[in-house]
Amino acid sequence: MDPIIAATHADPYPYYAELRAQGGFTFHHGLKLWVASSARAVCAVLAHANCRVRPTQEPVPKAIASGMAGNVFGQLMRMNDGERQRCPRSAIAPALERVYAAQVRALVAARLITVNTDGLYKALFRGPVCVVAALLGFTPAQGRAISELTGDFVACLSPLSNDLQLTAAHSAAEQLRGYFIELLTEADSALLTAIKQRFEGDEETLIANLIGLCSQTHEATAGLIGNALVALRRQPEWRGASMDTLLAEVQRFDPSVQNTRRFVVEACEIDGVRVEAGDVILVLLASANRDPALNEQPDAFLLERTNRRSFSFGSGRHQCPGELLAMEIASATVREILDHGVNLDRLAWHYRPSLNGRIPMFSFVCD
Incomplete structure (x- = not known):
């Protein structure tokens, strides 16, 4: 196990606890980077002005720098600091809150959810983007196209993508x-x-x-929905709970x-x-949530948790x-999945x- 492999491990949380016990901010010699695993260290890194979202010498990954996906990447507020981050954020964030x-x-309710593997995949990966597309003003047909193209585009955000996926990402962009x-x-x-008025x-x-x-x-929303379904698969008694309450704890836990x-x-x-300048820090948000x-009682799943705190959606300027x-899309989608009679007891999954x-x-x- 290492701090990167942990993300898709069946249960990474005991390993995260070991990292916190080692001090919360340590150097991993195998990966050649610093690892922030405690809540204190994670908070310090996310708040520090000298810790940026991209390396100075490579603002856009070399693998996509020469194509349209790279052009889009280089302008994303989440991939920039300073004015290139503040300008779009000051327009988009207030509009989303309204x-x-x-x-x-x-x-969410208007979308058809079929009770099979393909239907569940579309509910997780296609449905949320269709909701955002509809809110922006696209027609349902356009929204379906937007969601499929978005699925191709996100490949450019992962170092694991192959050349075919990167070519498709440029075309999608x-x-x-x-x-x-x-x-x-x-x-x-x-x-x-609302976005245009502020931008x-x-x-x-x-x-x-x-x-x-x-x-x-x-x-991110697909994972939120999926991890909620995993929680409900393991704890059937929560299926009648408030979905808003359930999702609030899922995103932390x-x-x-x-x-x-x-x-x-x-x-x-x-x-x-x-x-030192040039150092890379891996910020373990999920570990900090369990600090x-x-x-x-960080390792307990508590629906009615007092003063719940989480780094899952980041902190500070980013x-x-x-x-x-x-959270609204995920909550509504999980409820729709349950209402459509998806048999969670028959679910199997890998990450x-x-x-x-x-x-x-x-x-x-199969039964």
Whole structure:
């Protein structure tokens, strides 16, 4: 086990506890990076001005730098610091906070969920992006196309992707850009109007970050829904509980985004340890969530948890602006899956290959 493999391990949490016991901020010689595993260290890294989301010498991964996927990547607020992050965030975050929960539930309920492996896959990976597309003003047919293209585009975000996947990601980015160019001239949805009114950058940056909104929804929300289904499979008595309450604990207890990275641009001190310019820090969000210093009884799944705290959606200047929307979509989707009579007792799963995501891929076992 190492801190990266842990993300898709059947149960990484005892290993995370071992890392915290070693001090919470240590150097992993095999991976040649620092590992922040305690809540204190994670908070310090995410808040430090010298810890950036991309290395200075490689703002866009070399594998995609020469294509459209790289153009989009380079403008994403989540992949930038400073003004290139603040400008799109100041427009998108307030608009997302004003989306009505009832509207989200209605859009989720309007989607057909079939009780088989393919239906469950689409509910996790296609449905959430279709909801976001509808909120932005796309038609249902366009939303389906957007969700499939987003699935191709997100391949460019993973170092595990092969050349064919990267080629498809560039093509998807081109097509998504075309869809959003048309949307910006024709649609007048409440969400898109609110974003446009606040946005002060150029159109290409806005388009890139609207694509980014879809791409962040794609895998992170799929993992949130999937990990909720795993929890309900293991604890059937929770199936009648409030889905909002259940999801609030799922995102802390077993988050879909297990880790993120930061790159040190100037020598500084983190949690009492000196780090140098060029150092890489692996930030174990999921480990910090299980730190007893952050939450009492951290390894217990408690629906009614007092003062629940979590790093699953980040913290500080890079905290995910779509947290409330993701939670609403996930909550509504899990309820719809249950209402459609999906037999959770027949679910089997493995975790999708990933360096940071914990996303179950489901199948049904025969009786």
